[in-house]
Amino acid sequence: MRKMLFLATTILAAALSAASANAEQKEVTVWSWFVQSTMDKSIAAFEKAHPDIKVKYTYYNYSPEYITALKAAAASGSLPDVIGLQPGSLTQQYRENLEAVNERAAKQWGDKWAEKVFPVNRKQMLMGNPKGDENYYIIPQESQVLCIWYNRKIFEKLNLSAPKTYDELKAAAKALTDNGYIPMFQGAADGWQNENVFLMLANQFSPGIVDKAQAGESPWTAPELVAAMKAWKGLFDDGIFQQGALGAHAYPTGAQLFAQGKVGMMALGSWWMQESKFPPPLSEFVQNMDGFDFFYLPPVKDGNTASPPVGGIDIGYGLTKNGGKNPEAWTFLAELTNGVGLQEALNDLNDLPAFEGNSPKGDITDHVKEMSARFMADLPKAENQRFASPAVAEALDNALAGVAAGSIEPEAALATVQAANEKALAAK
Numbered sequence: 001m002r003k004m005l006f007l008a009t010t011i012l013a014a015a016l017s018a019a020s021a022n023a024e025q026k027e028v029t030v031w032s033w034f035v036q037s038t039m040d041k042s043i044a045a046f047e048k049a050h051p052d053i054k055v056k057y058t059y060y061n062y063s064p065e066y067i068t069a070l071k072a073a074a075a076s077g078s079l080p081d082v083i084g085l086q087p088g089s090l091t092q093q094y095r096e097n098l099e100a101v102n103e104r105a106a107k108q109w110g111d112k113w114a115e116k117v118f119p120v121n122r123k124q125m126l127m128g129n130p131k132g133d134e135n136y137y138i139i140p141q142e143s144q145v146l147c148i149w150y151n152r153k154i155f156e157k158l159n160l161s162a163p164k165t166y167d168e169l170k171a172a173a174k175a176l177t178d179n180g181y182i183p184m185f186q187g188a189a190d191g192w193q194n195e196n197v198f199l200m201l202a203n204q205f206s207p208g209i210v211d212k213a214q215a216g217e218s219p220w221t222a223p224e225l226v227a228a229m230k231a232w233k234g235l236f237d238d239g240i241f242q243q244g245a246l247g248a249h250a251y252p253t254g255a256q257l258f259a260q261g262k263v264g265m266m267a268l269g270s271w272w273m274q275e276s277k278f279p280p281p282l283s284e285f286v287q288n289m290d291g292f293d294f295f296y297l298p299p300v301k302d303g304n305t306a307s308p309p310v311g312g313i314d315i316g317y318g319l320t321k322n323g324g325k326n327p328e329a330w331t332f333l334a335e336l337t338n339g340v341g342l343q344e345a346l347n348d349l350n351d352l353p354a355f356e357g358n359s360p361k362g363d364i365t366d367h368v369k370e371m372s373a374r375f376m377a378d379l380p381k382a383e384n385q386r387f388a389s390p391a392v393a394e395a396l397d398n399a400l401a402g403v404a405a406g407s408i409e410p411e412a413a414l415a416t417v418q419a420a421n422e423k424a425l426a427a428k
């Protein structure tokens with residue numbers, strides 16, 4: 001009887017202890033388009049290091065699901081604690097819903113913490129802030145470099161090499177099309193992918209000109225930008241992009257076709273390496289990235305050089321006003337961007353680090369190491385990828401779509417971007 005009483009008491013004590021632990025466990029809510037399988041690993045590492053905190057993650061496709069969900073939640077005051085952000089226009093769109101993180105970051109990593117962030121990323125962290133506002137509303141997790149990826153096994157099969165001239169690019173696109181492949185998949189229904197290609201083109205004609213245009217130092221109607229817009233139209237007219245590109249999405253459609261070996265080329269970035277770390281089964285092209293390599297967009301005009309590296313912050317995270325009331329939310333954000341959570345993302349080759357001193361660990365092939373090293377060498381000299389004003393980014397998206405569809409001429413399209421830019425500068 002005494003033994004049974006002792007056993008019952010022990011069970012009751014254990015149950016009470018478990019109930020108490022559950023009651024004490026705090027929760028952090030996170031939304032992003034960050035890959036679910038990789039985020040699961042980051043969260044598992046975080047929860048192991050912080051067993052008193054539970055992270056609830058909601059994944060969205062970036063466009064249009066994530067953008068739509070953010071707008072609705074912001075309007076109703078129901079944003080989660082932490083949200084995934086791109087710098088510039090997206091961060092500025094939700095700046096009023098975000099906490100400045102300067103003091104928290106200094107307490108976490110020291111007063112000079114920002115100096116450990118790559119320069120192009122640090123610049124982008126302030127993009128679009130009102131004049132005199134030196135606050136950071138985003139902490140970058142990863143960096144990226146934009147490029148043109150190609151399926152090297154298909155190229156080898158067709159006796160093609162990575163194009164170095166525009167004529168070679170057109171010839172490669174024709175050979176791919178003639179042999180039943182999609183030449184260069186463009187998700188032209190996605191503004192972000194159109195922006196990326198346009199930036200590649202614009203920086204061929206004048207490196208840094210888009211930044212000058214954003215700052216009001218050069219008009220959006222400058223000859224170099226008009227030439228870039230005409231070159232953009234040429235990618236459709238010359239058969240480099242696939243038929244029906246204007247109605248296509250890069251994710252999931254384009255990425256799936258590219259991974260399956262049905263596409264020859266695609267404008268993406270350093271993040272494509274992560275495909276090799278997705279759960280099996282993997283295609284022969286994705287396995288260890290054996291089927292892929294990258295190049296920079298060849299010069300579209302004689303005398304130009306190939307597109308310089310363009311990039312910066314791939315993804316960062318902001319602490320919402322709701323998250324500012326939850327101390328555990330910053331703990332998670334810090335570990336995700338420069339701690340145990342980040343390490344898991346780098347190990348999955350999700351992209352390049354945003355903070356110096358971080359690198360992937362684990363089983364990585366020599367081919368992937370070589371490509372990663374090339375990206376890291378190019379990152380410090382990358383031209384800025386981001387837009388400071390949401391209105392300017394939207395105007396450019398509309399201009400690119402209109403020019404591609406043939407409904408507006410390049411000069412007139414860029415005039416609408418200039419008008420949006422002037423309005424944005426006047427409002428600062």
